[in-house]
Amino acid sequence: MAAKEKFVEPTYLECGFGELEYKVIASEICCRCGTCEAFCPRIENQESRPTLIDYDPLCGLCFAYCPRTFLNMEDMEKKLFSRTRSQDEALGIYRKAASAQASPVQGTVQDGGVATALLVQALKSGMIDCAVVTGRDENWRSVPVVATTPEEIIAAAGTKYTITNSVVGVAEALERGFSKIGFVGTPCQIQALRKVQLLEEPYEFGQEKIALLVGLFCMENFDYDTLFSGLIKGKFGLKPEDVSRFEIQKGMFRAIDKGGQVHEVKIAETDPYTFKGCGPCFDFASELADISVGSVGSAAGWSTVLVRTEVGEKLYSSALSSGVVKEKALSEKGLALSKKLSAEKAQRFVEKSQELGVSEITR
Numbered sequence: 001m002a003a004k005e006k007f008v009e010p011t012y013l014e015c016g017f018g019e020l021e022y023k024v025i026a027s028e029i030c031c032r033c034g035t036c037e038a039f040c041p042r043i044e045n046q047e048s049r050p051t052l053i054d055y056d057p058l059c060g061l062c063f064a065y066c067p068r069t070f071l072n073m074e075d076m077e078k079k080l081f082s083r084t085r086s087q088d089e090a091l092g093i094y095r096k097a098a099s100a101q102a103s104p105v106q107g108t109v110q111d112g113g114v115a116t117a118l119l120v121q122a123l124k125s126g127m128i129d130c131a132v133v134t135g136r137d138e139n140w141r142s143v144p145v146v147a148t149t150p151e152e153i154i155a156a157a158g159t160k161y162t163i164t165n166s167v168v169g170v171a172e173a174l175e176r177g178f179s180k181i182g183f184v185g186t187p188c189q190i191q192a193l194r195k196v197q198l199l200e201e202p203y204e205f206g207q208e209k210i211a212l213l214v215g216l217f218c219m220e221n222f223d224y225d226t227l228f229s230g231l232i233k234g235k236f237g238l239k240p241e242d243v244s245r246f247e248i249q250k251g252m253f254r255a256i257d258k259g260g261q262v263h264e265v266k267i268a269e270t271d272p273y274t275f276k277g278c279g280p281c282f283d284f285a286s287e288l289a290d291i292s293v294g295s296v297g298s299a300a301g302w303s304t305v306l307v308r309t310e311v312g313e314k315l316y317s318s319a320l321s322s323g324v325v326k327e328k329a330l331s332e333k334g335l336a337l338s339k340k341l342s343a344e345k346a347q348r349f350v351e352k353s354q355e356l357g358v359s360e361i362t363r
């Protein structure tokens with residue numbers, strides 16, 4: 001890892017893995033995004049937690065890019081949007097909001113298939129040369145995939161409601177020589193990759209090759225072992241391989257089995273399976289993405305889309321003009337509901353961060 005030539009004021013350089021371990025991993029606020037493992041060769045995922053496997057040169061990289069060590073949203077917004085949000089922008093800064101649907105829908109998508117369609121469009125148009133997506137095995141264990149064909153992107157469609165260290169796929173893409181990398185993921189993963197792109201830290205490993213960030217809406221995520229042993233097997237009596245789809249709709253968490261039978265509980269009853277590291281997160285709508293996609297606010301089979309940056313606008317416009325995505329107006333009611341959920345997550349963050357003593361993440 002070569003140091004950049006320009007002088008950069010050292011900020012978190014003295015903070016090594018010890019601080020990350022103490023402040024984030026042992027404190028159980030780690031969101032397992034995979035960023036520290038991705039960009040530091042001395043950190044590996046062992047037993048589902050970042051682990052130091054070599055001596056620590058105290059370079060500070062893991063600490064600097066972790067979305068849970070510090071995050072100054074005002075600073076990030078100024079860098080990304082040249083302004084900070086106003087008080088009524090509960091979903092973060094965006095240029096356009098719409099309901100959209102892939103045309104035709106390809107793959108077993110979650111909602112409107114827009115995340116998949118946008119990535120395929122980005123690949124076909126040359127905006128990206130690969131897309132880091134989150135696929136799964138037959139037991140619903142999620143896996144990061146560096147997709148290089150539309151078919152591979154389509155194969156990864158659909159939501160896996162389990163924590164995944166997908167940012168490691170970006171490191172794999174860099175190692176394999178890709179130079180225009182697209183990524184789709186949860187708000188914490190998008191925060192981490194924006195830190196990688198925008199913070200003026202003295203590390204250089206090809207961050208300029210990250211070309212597109214598609215963010216997902218996310219209220220919370222779940223721990224695989226806890227969710228599958230406690231709820232899927234324990235309460236629903238299902239084997240993971242018998243589930244064809246998971247969804248969260250109208251306040252219910254649902255597993256639909258391969259025979260089409262719906263097994264459901266109220267979302268409030270899923271609290272015991274929620275991943276602890278999701279607590280100190282205020283970001284519902286992937287506010288630092290180029291373009292965000294979610295289900296809330298749109299009709300079944302459609303996606304809510306927030307176009308945020310110039311990159312996002314270029315991609316969305318080309319998807320519309322080439323007909324791979326169609327859109328309709330996002331209703332006032334849909335927008336209000338999305339804003340309400342975003343505000344609720346922000347409020348939960350205020351409570352949790354006080355409880356957990358997280359003071360360096362500020363919105």
Ligand SMILES: Cc1cc2nc3c(=O)[nH]c(=O)nc-3n(C[C@H](O)[C@H](O)[C@H](O)COP(=O)(O)OP(=O)(O)OC[C@H]3O[C@@H](n4cnc5c(N)ncnc54)[C@H](O)[C@@H]3O)c2cc1C
Pocket residue numbers: 108109110111112113114115116117132133134135142156157158159160161162163164166184185186216217218219220221222248293294295296303304
């Ligand atoms: C953990 C989680 C929680 C969510 N919670 C909400 C919510 O509360 N409200 C809401 O409106 N929407 C939520 N979403 C988003 C929603 O489920 C859909 O992903 C979104 O509407 C896009 O739908 P689509 O049909 O366009 O996506 P698709 O075209 O089906 O593509 C989905 C993409 O998501 C990626 N992906 C799947 N699982 C994961 C994962 N675990 N981590 C990272 N990337 C993944 C895949 O790579 C795929 O490319 C959540 C998503 C996740 C992953």
